[in-house]
Amino acid sequence: MTTANGQGPREYDMKAVFPEAHKSLAQADPEVAAIIEDEKRRQWRGIELIASENFTSRPVLEALGSCLTNKYSEGQPGARYYGGNENIDKIENLCKARALEAFNLDPEKWGVNVQPYSGSPANFAVYTALLQPHDRIMGLDLPSGGHLTHGYYTAGGKKISATSIFFESLPYKLDLETGYLDYGKLEERALDYRPKLIICGGSAYPREWDYKRLRQIADKVGALLMMDMAHISGLVAAGEADQPFDYADIVTTTTHKSLRGPRAGMIFFRRGPKPADRRAREEDEGVLYDFEDRINFAVFPSLQGGPHNHQIGALAVALKHVKAPEFKAYAQQVRRNAAALGEALVKRGYKLVTGGTDNHLVLWDLRPEGITGSKMEKACDQCHITLNKNAVVGDVSALTPGGVRIGSPAMTSRGLKEEDFAKIAGFLHEVLEECKAVQRASGKKLVDFVRGVEGSPVIADIRRRVEEWAGSFPMPGFDVSDL
Structure with a gap:
C-alpha cells in the first residue's frame, strides 16, 4: 500500500505504540475468545426457540466489527x-x-x-x-x-x-x-x-x-x-x-x-x-x-x-x-413453521393461547399440565432447547407465568421446514413428560425441581439427541467446521 505521494506507510514500532492493535482476539485475549467459541457451539448445537432472537448474516457481523x-x-x-x-x-x-x-x-x-x-x-x-x-x-x-x-x-x-x-x-x-x-x-x-x-x-x-x-x-x-x-x-x-x-x-x-x-x-x-x-x-x-x-x-x-x-x-x-426474493420466502417459511409447531402441539392435546398463530410465535398454556413456565424453561435449558417462560391470558403477574413462548425465526434461518418443527414439538413433549415425572418425585419447589432435572438421565438423553439433530443443520454467519 502506498500513500498519495507514492510513499509507503511510515515505519515505526507498532508493538511499542499499541501492542494489541494487530493481534487476533485469540492472541490478545484467549479467555474471551474461548467464551465466544463456546457461545458459537451453543448456538449451533441447540434448538433456538426464543421468539425475539435470530441468527444474522456474515456481512452483518462484518459491518458490526468494522x-x-x-x-x-x-x-x-x-x-x-x-x-x-x-x-x-x-x-x-x-x-x-x-x-x-x-x-x-x-x-x-x-x-x-x-x-x-x-x-x-x-x-x-x-x-x-x-x-x-x-x-x-x-x-x-x-x-x-x-x-x-x-x-x-x-x-x-x-x-x-x-x-x-x-x-x-x-x-x-x-x-x-x-x-x-x-x-x-x-x-x-x-x-x-x-x-x-x-x-x-x-x-x-x-x-x-x-x-x-x-x-x-x-x-x-x-x-x-x-x-x-x-x-x-x-x-x-x-x-x-x-x-x-x-x-x-x-x-x-x-x-x-x-x-x-x-x-x-x-x-x-x-x-x-x-x-x-x-x-x-x-x-x-x-x-x-x-x-x-x-x-x-x-x-x-x-x-x-x-x-x-x-x-x-x-x-x-x-x-x-x-428486498431480496429469498427474504420473502424466509418470512413465509417463518409463518408456516410456527403454524406447524402449534398444530403438532395441539394434536398432542396441548392448549395454545388463541388456539394457534398468525405470525412467528405460539404461546403454550401449561397450566392444564400442572407445570409452570419457569420449570419448563429450566428443563428445556438442560436439554439445549432455548425458549422463555411467559405469562398467558388469565395470569395476574408476568413474574409467575403459566406458559412458555416459542418462536420460529431463528431455526427457520437455519433452514428448518414444517416437518422439522413437528419434530421439535416431539422434543418439547418429551421434556414436559419428564417435567411431570420430576415434579411428582421432587415436589413443587423450583429449587428441588431444578436439582431433579439436572440429575435426570431422561433429560440427559434428550439433550444428546437434540445436540446431534440440531448440529446437522447449517449455521448462518460463522464457520462451525472447527467447533
Whole structure:
C-alpha cells in the first residue's frame, strides 16, 4: 500500500505504540475468545426457540466489527457536532433510504430515525418527543403479551417500567375466554381514560392487529396511535403480516428479530401535510406533521449520545437483503413453521393461547399440565432447547407465568421446514413428560425441581439427541467446521 505521494506507510514500532492493535482476539485475549467459541457451539448445537432472537448474516457481523465503531457522529447527517463524518453521513443516509424502501414507504410521507440503540430506547424517545411528563398512555398489559416499555405496574402498584414512572399508564387486556384482543373493552377504557397515546404491538401476541379499529378508537378519544412492530417487522416488510403504516402515526421496531439484522432500533414517523381525517379542525388544511424534529431531538441530545455507527452500517446491510426474493420466502417459511409447531402441539392435546398463530410465535398454556413456565424453561435449558417462560391470558403477574413462548425465526434461518418443527414439538413433549415425572418425585419447589432435572438421565438423553439433530443443520454467519 502506498500513500498519495507514492510513499509507503511510515515505519515505526507498532508493538511499542499499541501492542494489541494487530493481534487476533485469540492472541490478545484467549479467555474471551474461548467464551465466544463456546457461545458459537451453543448456538449451533441447540434448538433456538426464543421468539425475539435470530441468527444474522456474515456481512452483518462484518459491518458490526468494522472501523465504523471508531467514529463519533452526534447529530443528523449534514449537521454533525464533529468533523470527519462524510462517510458516516453516507452510511446513515443509505440506511434511512433502505429502511423506507424495505417497508414501501413514500419519503414525502414518512421519515425514519435509525439511531436508537435498540427498541426500548426507540419507544422512550417517542414518548419523550410527543408527550409531557404524566401524560396518559394505553398499551397492552404485560401479562397479556405486551412489553415493559408500554407501561407496567405490579399487582401491588409498584412501577416496574420507566414508562409508568414518568407517564400514567392504563393497560388494555385480552378476552379471558378467547385470548384475543378485546377491542370493545379497549374502546370503553379509552373513552373513560382519554389517553394522549395508544400503543399497539406486543411481545407475545400470536394474532394480527386490527389497525383500522385502533385508529378509529384513537381518533374518537383524540389520541396518537403508535405501533411497536419489533417482533413482526420482518413479516411486515415481506408482506406476511398486515402493515400498520396506513393507520399509525408512529411505528417503532427493533432490527434483530424477524428482520434478521443487528441489535438496533428504528422510529418511523409521518411527515408532510396532515390528511383531512387527522386535522383537529377543517380550517387546518395545510398543517404539517411536526414529529420529525421532535423525535430527532429526543433521540439526540435528549436521551442518547453519539449513534453506534457500526450498528447503522450493519442495519443498512440487513435492510438491503430484505428486498431480496429469498427474504420473502424466509418470512413465509417463518409463518408456516410456527403454524406447524402449534398444530403438532395441539394434536398432542396441548392448549395454545388463541388456539394457534398468525405470525412467528405460539404461546403454550401449561397450566392444564400442572407445570409452570419457569420449570419448563429450566428443563428445556438442560436439554439445549432455548425458549422463555411467559405469562398467558388469565395470569395476574408476568413474574409467575403459566406458559412458555416459542418462536420460529431463528431455526427457520437455519433452514428448518414444517416437518422439522413437528419434530421439535416431539422434543418439547418429551421434556414436559419428564417435567411431570420430576415434579411428582421432587415436589413443587423450583429449587428441588431444578436439582431433579439436572440429575435426570431422561433429560440427559434428550439433550444428546437434540445436540446431534440440531448440529446437522447449517449455521448462518460463522464457520462451525472447527467447533
